[in-house]
Structures are given as structure tokens and as C-alpha cells.
Amino acid sequence: MFRKQECVAMLLAGGQGSRLYALTRRIAKPAVPYGGKYRIIDFPLSNCVNSGIETVGVLTQYQPLELNDYIGSGQPWDLDRMDAGVHVLPPYQRNQGADWYKGTANAIYQNIDFIQRYDPEYVLVLSGDHIYKMDYSDMLAYHKEKGADCTIAVLDVPKEEASRFGILNTNPDGSIYEFDEKPAVPKSTLASMGIYIFTWEKLRKYLIADEEDSTSQNDFGKNVLPAMLNAGEQMFAWRFDGYWKDVGTIDSLWEANMDLLDPNVPLDLADPTWKIYSRNPGMPPQYLSATSQVQNSSITEGCAIHGKVESSVIFAGVTIEEGAEIVQSILMPGSVVRKGAKVQYAILAEDVEVGEDAVVGEAPEEIDDLSRWGVAVVASGVKVGKGGKVLAKSMIEADVKDGEEVSANA
Amino acid sequence: MRNYSALGLIFANMHDESFRDGTAVRSMGSLPFGGRYRLIDFPLSAMVNAGITKVGVITKSNYQSLMDHLGSGKAWDLSRKNEGLYFLPPRSSDDAMYQGRIGSLVDVIPFLNHSKEELVILADCHMVTSMDYDALIKAHVDSGADVTMVCRHGAVPKLADIPVLTMDASCHVTDLLLGRIADQTAYYGTGVYVMRKDWLLRTITEAAARNLYHFERDILQRRLDELKICGYVASSLVMPIYSTESYFNANLALLEDEVRSQLFPHHRPVYTKLKDCDPVQYGLHAEVTNCLVGDGAHVDGKVKNSIIFRGVKISRHAQLENCVVMQNVTVGDHCKLSNIIVDKNVAIRGGVTLQGSESYPVYIAKNSIV
Numbered sequence: 026m027f028r029k030q031e032c033v034a035m036l037l038a039g040g041q042g043s044r045l046y047a048l049t050r051r052i053a054k055p056a057v058p059y060g061g062k063y064r065i066i067d068f069p070l071s072n073c074v075n076s077g078i079e080t081v082g083v084l085t086q087y088q089p090l091e092l093n094d095y096i097g098s099g100q101p102w103d104l105d106r107m108d109a110g111v112h113v114l115p116p117y118q119r120n121q122g123a124d125w126y127k128g129t130a131n132a133i134y135q136n137i138d139f140i141q142r143y144d145p146e147y148v149l150v151l152s153g154d155h156i157y158k159m160d161y162s163d164m165l166a167y168h169k170e171k172g173a174d175c176t177i178a179v180l181d182v183p184k185e186e187a188s189r190f191g192i193l194n195t196n197p198d199g200s201i202y203e204f205d206e207k208p209a210v211p212k213s214t215l216a217s218m219g220i221y222i223f224t225w226e227k228l229r230k231y232l233i234a235d236e237e238d239s240t241s242q243n244d245f246g247k248n249v250l251p252a253m254l255n256a257g258e259q260m261f262a263w264r265f266d267g268y269w270k271d272v273g274t275i276d277s278l279w280e281a282n283m284d285l286l287d288p289n290v291p292l293d294l295a296d297p298t299w300k301i302y303s304r305n306p307g308m309p310p311q312y313l314s315a316t317s318q319v320q321n322s323s324i325t326e327g328c329a330i331h332g333k334v335e336s337s338v339i340f341a342g343v344t345i346e347e348g349a350e351i352v353q354s355i356l357m358p359g360s361v362v363r364k365g366a367k368v369q370y371a372i373l374a375e376d377v378e379v380g381e382d383a384v385v386g387e388a389p390e391e392i393d394d395l396s397r398w399g400v401a402v403v404a405s406g407v408k409v410g411k412g413g414k415v416l417a418k419s420m421i422e423a424d425v426k427d428g429e430e431v432s433a434n435a
Numbered sequence: 436m437r438n439y440s441a442l443g444l445i446f447a448n449m450h451d452e453s454f455r456d457g458t459a460v461r462s463m464g465s466l467p468f469g470g471r472y473r474l475i476d477f478p479l480s481a482m483v484n485a486g487i488t489k490v491g492v493i494t495k496s497n498y499q500s501l502m503d504h505l506g507s508g509k510a511w512d513l514s515r516k517n518e519g520l521y522f523l524p525p526r527s528s529d530d531a532m533y534q535g536r537i538g539s540l541v542d543v544i545p546f547l548n549h550s551k552e553e554l555v556i557l558a559d560c561h562m563v564t565s566m567d568y569d570a571l572i573k574a575h576v577d578s579g580a581d582v583t584m585v586c587r588h589g590a591v592p593k594l595a596d597i598p599v600l601t602m603d604a605s606c607h608v609t610d611l612l613l614g615r616i617a618d619q620t621a622y623y624g625t626g627v628y629v630m631r632k633d634w635l636l637r638t639i640t641e642a643a644a645r646n647l648y649h650f651e652r653d654i655l656q657r658r659l660d661e662l663k664i665c666g667y668v669a670s671s672l673v674m675p676i677y678s679t680e681s682y683f684n685a686n687l688a689l690l691e692d693e694v695r696s697q698l699f700p701h702h703r704p705v706y707t708k709l710k711d712c713d714p715v716q717y718g719l720h721a722e723v724t725n726c727l728v729g730d731g732a733h734v735d736g737k738v739k740n741s742i743i744f745r746g747v748k749i750s751r752h753a754q755l756e757n758c759v760v761m762q763n764v765t766v767g768d769h770c771k772l773s774n775i776i777v778d779k780n781v782a783i784r785g786g787v788t789l790q791g792s793e794s795y796p797v798y799i800a801k802n803s804i805v
Contacts, residue, residue, distance in 0.1 A: 061714035294713040305709040309699040310470030315725040325714040326730050
């Protein structure tokens with residue numbers, strides 16, 4: 026017997042995040058490290074707990090090992106509960122055969138039994154791609170108030186950026202009359218955030234119908250939501266006005282980390298009333314030596330800093346030796362930067378070693394042709410040899426030899 | 436797999452009286468240390484790292500903060516279906532029962548009786564070390580001693596009744612004095628003992644029946660000739676805490692690479708209660724050199740040679756040197772602090788100047804507003 030839950034959350038965490046290239050070679054996008062000690066999935070999970078949602082299904086598919094280990098029993102998010110809590114839901118084999126999750130809607134369809142055992146009124150569908158703090162209970166209250174069948178969270182985006190998003194066109198009462206996917210000439214600036222609340226009874230009906238339609242791609246945005254709208258279901262847009270960032274590309278991931286260093290960006294990870302929980306590394310406090318110079322940076326436990334760090338986000342257990350310099354960069358757990366090396370405008374994935382006097386990344390002001398500039402990325406476990414040079418926009422997945430220079434086109 | 440089974444007992448209140456500034460509101464075991472730890476984390480982690488899965492924590496008084504810190508024992512991997520962490524507060528309010536170590540042990544006889552482990556390791560919290568208890572227990576088993584006591588060679592700490600040992604070449608204790616004699620350098624006991632559980636049960640029951648309650652005096656010293664007592668010289672760093680000054684120095688010693696590498700060995704982690712702090716934020720005006728900083732701290736001032744605990748906020752233009760600043764302290768603008776220990780949750784308002792001296796640090800009590 027499972028206790029009835031008013032609302033169950035389903036978190037779509039199977040995506041590869043292919044535009045993060047080297048960073049998601051071995052891990053799913055929701056497991057990508059962010060902000061010094063978090064992973065992207067910490068945000069929707071913590072939002073659920075803080076919003077009073079006790080049951081979360083995490084749908085995994087691509088490279089699930091690290092994500093599964095990370096979620097574990099759910100204890101770090103207080104989601105190790107007697108019958109509620111977090112459940113990892115990979116695709117599975119049934120007596121009629123086995124399927125991968127074909128699309129976002131199919132992933133939920135395949136887990137109808139999981140949802141059904143909690144007999145919920147509502148289902149919240151989330152993705153593991155965004156950095157934001159949101160009280161889903163406010164959105165649910167709106168959904169109930171409107172008597173909606175589906176409520177979609179929307180963000181008011183600048184007019185010039187609207188054509189990059191899925192835009193919702195709404196009536197004055199907030200009801201949706203049209204979906205406009207990446208419109209050339211947007212009629213509104215309300216972009217879908219990929220956060221949906223459905224009345225479960227309705228959603229179940231549409232998921233079953235969608236599955237029976239062999240022409241469907243089994244995707245919420247492309248199939249299920251348009252089907253609901255065409256059938257005249259009550260669909261509403263709920264406006265969110267806090268910080269929200271899609272971290273689907275190298276540049277946006279880098280920017281979202283840099284946002285943490287900007288006091289004007291409204292994303293406060295220290296707010297005790299809305300904590301973001303994570304699996305803590307449990308290392309000794311960080312040590313800043315007599316030769317260290319650290320400004321405008323965020324640094325996590327277990328680090329030993331002997332060099333200069335400016336406007337950077339440093340994850341747990343990183344070592345920066347004397348004379349090394351880190352500027353506008355993100356160093357993921359366990360990386361080592363040797364004496365005299367320089368890392369600028371770069372992302373170093375886990376356990377990267379940058380050899381003595383090596384240089385990773387370039388500052389935009391030192392480049393004449395700005396089209397050549399971009400954040401340099403070094404994949405996890407890669408060694409950059411002594412005096413090696415990694416130019417802007419490079420994506421390094423193999424070791425760089427001593428003195429070797431690698432550019433973006435290599 | 437280990438070929439012995441051992442049970443741990445930690446005395447959380449032992450030596451409280453030696454450092455009243457720090458233990459006025461808490462037990463010795465829950466005294467904050469090193470930016471994120473409490474003293475009990477060291478013996479508790481050492482036990483866990485030696486494969487011990489059953490640990491009793493004996494408390495006498497002032498143990499709310501300790502209970503809060505330990506919780507279910509999850510952070511030490513001691514929240515277990517089988518065995519785990521046991522909190523052992525006094526069984527009755529009869530003060531006569533809690534005389535010395537033996538009194539406390541007599542009080543936990545049912546716990547000992549219910550345990551199937553053959554060996555018991557006893558530890559106090561006042562000596563900070565990450566020594567290898569596995570090697571210690573093996574040495575005890577190999578020596579065939581009745582009691583093995585961990586000792587350290589050096590200047591004997593100013594603690595009442597500290598055991599001072601003389602040993603022969605095979606580490607057999609041949610003489611045992613209690614208390615320090617002038618500025619003496621010698622082998623002294625660190626409050627860590629290993630023995631058979633059945634031997635301990637028999638011995639404490641007998642001692643209590645004779646109204647003898649001082650473990651070191653009434654058992655070890657009195658029966659020195661009849662028992663085989665061996666000393667085990669700790670090879671790794673041990674930092675005794677027995678006064679405000681020694682507490683201050685032990686914290687600041689963590690700024691030395693060698694001390695940190697001995698206290699936080701990679702293969703024997705020190706566990707502690709986890710908090711969901713954000714990473715340390717260094718502001719545009721931060722100038723931080725030779726410091727140990729716990730997560731959740733926000734630093735925008737000038738900080739030198741200091742230990743900064745989790746959640747401390749240091750404003751712009753504040754200057755700190757040689758300070759130990761505990762959890763959730765706030766230091767306002769233009770403050771100048773040197774040689775100060777600031778206990779938890781203290782608020783130091785802007786513009787305050789406070790100065791202690793290296794040999795006489797000033798202690799600011801918990802929850803004060805300066």
C-alpha cells in the first residue's frame with residue numbers, strides 16, 4: 026500500500042545534453058557539475074522538497090551510472106522516505122517486449138503504473154536541464170485556481186531572444202490559445218520553461234492516446250500538448266519571474282556559473298529558506314596559503330590554493346599551485362593546476378591536470394578576430410603537458426603533450 | 436576482513452573542566468575545531484576507519500549540542516541496521532554513580548553485556564589525532580597485554596591526573612605517575628585504551644564493589660605489578676587540548692602543511708556532520724592568506740593566519756589576524772581582530788577593535804554581541 030499523494034513529480038533526466046560535448050561524454054546532462062558543489066539535478070530535486078513534493082520519479086536513460094550513484098537513496102535531499110521519496114526509473118522490459126524511452130511523453134507513459142500507485146490528483150513534469158529556484162506549490166495553486174488541465178510555467182524573455190524559444194500565445198486570462206515553436210516573428214514573449222503540471226486523469230488519457238498513434242514522436246512539446254490544445258482542454262500559462270537559465274551549451278553553462286559571482290544576479294545559493302541540497306563531498310576545509318590571491322570567486326571544501334584566482338568557480342578538492350593563475354574559469358572536482366600555469370575563460374572537467382607553465386584558454390581582449398574566441402573545455406581526466414597550449418574554443422578530449430599547441434579546429 | 440572484533444566507547448565529557456571557556460555550553464566532544472569539525476569527530480572517525488561498527492558515546496552533562504551533532508550517526512556511516520552509534524547518557528540522576536571513568540563504565544554494563552565484540556577501545560576527545568586504530572588494536576592483540584594505553588612523548592600537558600609512563604624496551608609499562616611534574620618531557624597517556632571486554636567488565640565490577648572509581652589510579656597504578664600494561668607510542672601527530680591557549684595553538688597549527696597532512700590523511704578521512712552550505716564566496720575586496728576556511732563562509736575582508744568556520748561572514752574592510760572564528764559568526768565593517776577566539780553565533784558589530792596576545796588569546800563566548 027502506498028500513501029496517496031496529491032502531486033507526484035516526474036523528472037526527465039535521460040537526455041544526453043549533446044551540446045555540452047566533452048562534458049557529457051560519460052555522464053547524463055543532469056549530472057553535470059554546477060556552481061562549485063552542485064549538479065544540475067540538485068535544483069529541481071531541491072525545489073521539489075522545498076515545495077512540499079515528497080515523491081519524485083527520475084527517468085534515466087543516457088549514461089545513468091553516475092546519476093544513479095549520485096541520487097542513491099535520496100538522503101541528501103531528504104527524499105529517502107518510507108514509501109514516497111525519490112525513485113530512479115530506467116526503461117525496462119515487459120512481457121510484450123522492451124523499449125527505450127522513445128520521447129518525453131513515452132517516458133511518462135511507460136511509468137503510468139509508478140504514478141498510479143500514489144493515486145495523485147496532479148503530476149508535475151520537470152526536466153533536469155535548468156538552474157532556477159521555483160516554488161512549485163505556487164504553480165500548483167494557480168493550476169487549481171484556474172481549474173486547468175495543464176499549466177505551463179513561462180518566462181518573459183526579451184523580444185529579440187523570443188525566436189529561440191517555444192513561445193506561448195495567451196488570452197488576457199492566462200489561457201493558452203497557440204503554441205509557436207521558435208517563431209520567426211513572435212507574437213508574445215512568454216517562453217515555455219519545460220515545466221508542466223497536469224491533472225493526472227487527463228494526462229493519462231492523452232498519454233495512452235498518444236501511444237496508440239504510431240505517427241507520434243511521443244514528445245510533450247510536439248505531440249501531447251498540441252493534442253490537448255486542439256481538443257479544447259483548459260491550458261494556462263503561469264508566469265515565473267526569478268532567475269532561470271538553460272545550461273544546455275558550453276557558453277550558457279559557463280555564463281550560469283559566472284552569474285553566481287555577480288551580486289546583481291538574483292540567484293542566492295546561501296538563502297537558508299530555500300536551500301539547494303547536494304551530496305556533500307565531506308572534505309577538510311579549503312586552505313589558502315600565504316602566496317594565494319583570491320578575489321570574486323567561489324571555492325569549495327578540500328581545495329588547496331597557492332596561486333591567484335580571479336572571478337572563478339572552483340569545485341571540491343582542486344589544487345592550484347604557487348604562481349598559477351586562474352581567471353574567469355570553472356574548475357570541476359579534483360583538478361590540479363601546476364606551477365606557473367594559466368587557465369582563463371575555460372572549463373576544466375573533473376580530475377584534469379594542467380602541467381607547469383601550460384596555458385588553457387584565451388582572454389577575448391587578447392584576440393583580434395573575436396569569431397575565433399570561445400570558452401576552452403578540457404574533458405575529465407585529461408592531462409595538459411608542461412608548457413602545453415590550449416587555444417580558445419578548443420574542446421580537448423585527449424592528453425596534450427608537453428609544449429604542444431591545440432586549437433579549436435584540431 | 437579483520438581477525439578481531441572491537442567495540443568503541445567514547446567519553447564525551449572527560450576533561451571538560453580543563454577548558455571552561457569552550458565547554459561552558461557544551462561537552463569536550465562537541466567543541467568546534469579546525470573550520471568544520473567537533474573534537475569527537477577524530478576518535479569517532481578513527482574507530483570507523485578501523486572497521487568498528489558499534490560505538491557507544493558516554494555523556495554526563497551538557498550534551499545537547501553533541502546529540503545534535505551526532506544525530507543518527509549517518510555522517511560517520513554509523514546509522515546501521517546492525518549496530519551503529521549508541522548514545523549513552525546517565526541512567527539515573529544519582530550523582531554518586533558518576534564518579535570517574537569507572538563510574539561511567541559501570542553505568543553502561545548492560546550495553547557491554549549486550550555486545551558480542553571481544554575487544555573494547557576507550558577514547559577521550561581532548562587529544563586531536565587521526566591515528567590508525569587498526570594498527571593499535573593489532574599491536575594490543577600481538578602483545579598479549581591486559582591493557583594497552585596510547586601514549587605520546589613530549590611536554591606533558593597541564594592536566595590533572597594525566598598518566599606519565601616509564602616503559603621498558605618492549606613497551607611494558609614499569610612505572611605510572613599521575614599528574615605533571617614541573618615542565619616535564621615524558622611519555623604521557625592520551626586517554627585511549629584497548630582491552631578485552633570480559634576483562635573490563637570483571638575489573639570495573641570488582642573496583643566499584645571496593646568503592647574505587649578512578650580508572651588510572653585505582654586499576655592501572657594500583658595493580659601495575661600484577662597486570663601487563665603496555666604503552667603504544669602514537670607515531671602520528673597528537674595535539675592535546677587542555678586550555679584556551681592550547682586550543683588556540685592546535686587550531687592555528689592546522690595552517691602548517693605537515694599538520695594538515697597528518698590530521699587529514701587521504702585514506703583515513705575525518706567525518707563530520709554535513710551541512711548544506713554554499714561554497715565559500717570571496718568578494719572583490721577579499722585578501723585572504725594562510726587561512727583554513729569552512730564552506731558557507733562569505734569573506735570580503737582582509738584575513739591572515741586564521742581558522743574560519745562554516746557560515747562565517749566577514750565584511751569589507753574588516754581585518755583579522757591569528758583568529759579562530761567559529762560557525763555563523765558575523766564580523767562587521769572596519770573591525771580589527773587579532774589573537775581572538777570567537778565562539779559560535781557571535782555578532783561583532785562594525786568598527787570594533789579587539790586584541791589578544793599570542794600567548795593569551797581572548798575568548799568571546801557563544802552568542803555574544805560585541
